[in-house]
Amino acid sequence: xxxxxxxxxxxxxxxxxxxxxxxxxxxxxxxxxxxxxxxxxxxxxxxxxxxxxxxxxxxxxxxxxxxxxxxxxxxxxxxxxxxxxxxxxxxxxxxxxxxxxxxxxxxxxxxxxxxxxxxxxxxxxxxxxxxx
Amino acid sequence: xxxxxxxxxxxxxxxxxxxxxxxxxxxxxxxxxxxxxxxxxxxxxxxxxxxxxxxxxxxxxxxxxxxxxxxxxxxxxxxxxxxxxxxxxxxxxxxxxxxxxxxxxxxxxxxxxxxxxxxxxx
Numbered sequence: 001x002x003x004x005x006x007x008x009x010x011x012x013x014x015x016x017x018x019x020x021x022x023x024x025x026x027x028x029x030x031x032x033x034x035x036x037x038x039x040x041x042x043x044x045x046x047x048x049x050x051x052x053x054x055x056x057x058x059x060x061x062x063x064x065x066x067x068x069x070x071x072x073x074x075x076x077x078x079x080x081x082x083x084x085x086x087x088x089x090x091x092x093x094x095x096x097x098x099x100x101x102x103x104x105x106x107x108x109x110x111x112x113x114x115x116x117x118x119x120x121x122x123x124x125x126x127x128x129x130x131x132x
Numbered sequence: 133x134x135x136x137x138x139x140x141x142x143x144x145x146x147x148x149x150x151x152x153x154x155x156x157x158x159x160x161x162x163x164x165x166x167x168x169x170x171x172x173x174x175x176x177x178x179x180x181x182x183x184x185x186x187x188x189x190x191x192x193x194x195x196x197x198x199x200x201x202x203x204x205x206x207x208x209x210x211x212x213x214x215x216x217x218x219x220x221x222x223x224x225x226x227x228x229x230x231x232x233x234x235x236x237x238x239x240x241x242x243x244x245x246x247x248x249x250x251x252x253x254x
Binding site for chain 2: 017018019020021023024027031032061063065092113114115117118
């Protein structure tokens with residue numbers, strides 16, 4: 001059964017251009033973690049959703065068309081309404097150039113792809129200090 | 133202690149996960165078909181135009197993230213190598229690079245011929 005603690009009250013914006021990754025992440029967070037989810041398929045759409053709907057965290061893919069993860073984070077952090085939302089980057093194995101790019105970004109943590117859908121919600125809760 | 137409701141719920145979750153994995157497997161087979169098509173043209177024409185190289189790299193990147201998550205970690209590894217090989221510094225008329233790319237795509241196609249396993253990778 002899903003967790004019934006305070007994690008259930010959390011709403012996470014899942015941003016990934018891959019439909020299957022987005023779906024499995026949402027399934028994991030809702031069915032395993034007892035969270036709520038909203039989705040976006042690129043950074044630009046994520047900015048719109050985050051500005052329109054209350055979310056407690058953003059799970060953001062690093063490499064996406066239209067607007068990539070780092071650019072999206074910078075935009076989120078310039079808007080007072082979205083700046084406080086913690087962002088977790090979802091990324092494939094980091095190349096050195098990407099590690100340098102991440103250094104200046106205000107992120108709550110990173111989760112590596114491939115991820116285990118059965119433990120994804122726990123990883124997010126651990127990074128954000130949410131009880132599960 | 134787990135009760136019957138827990139077991140039933142776990143079964144629902146497992147079935148939903150398996151459905152997505154099958155969808156992802158099909159998506160990734162389409163991706164490997166596209167890579168095969170691009171690499172075939174590269175082999176037959178002896179050159180890989182920049183736009184096609186960038187497209188192949190995008191497809192390899194998508195395959196890397198998806199295949200590893202959905203039960204084909206070895207495909208994810210091969211796709212990661214493919215993404216590296218298709219970087220900006222690749223020579224568009226390099227036979228050796230084309231050969232390496234072809235080998236990786238053959239490996240990816242072979243691995244994706246099998247449906248995903250039931251367990252998610254650790």
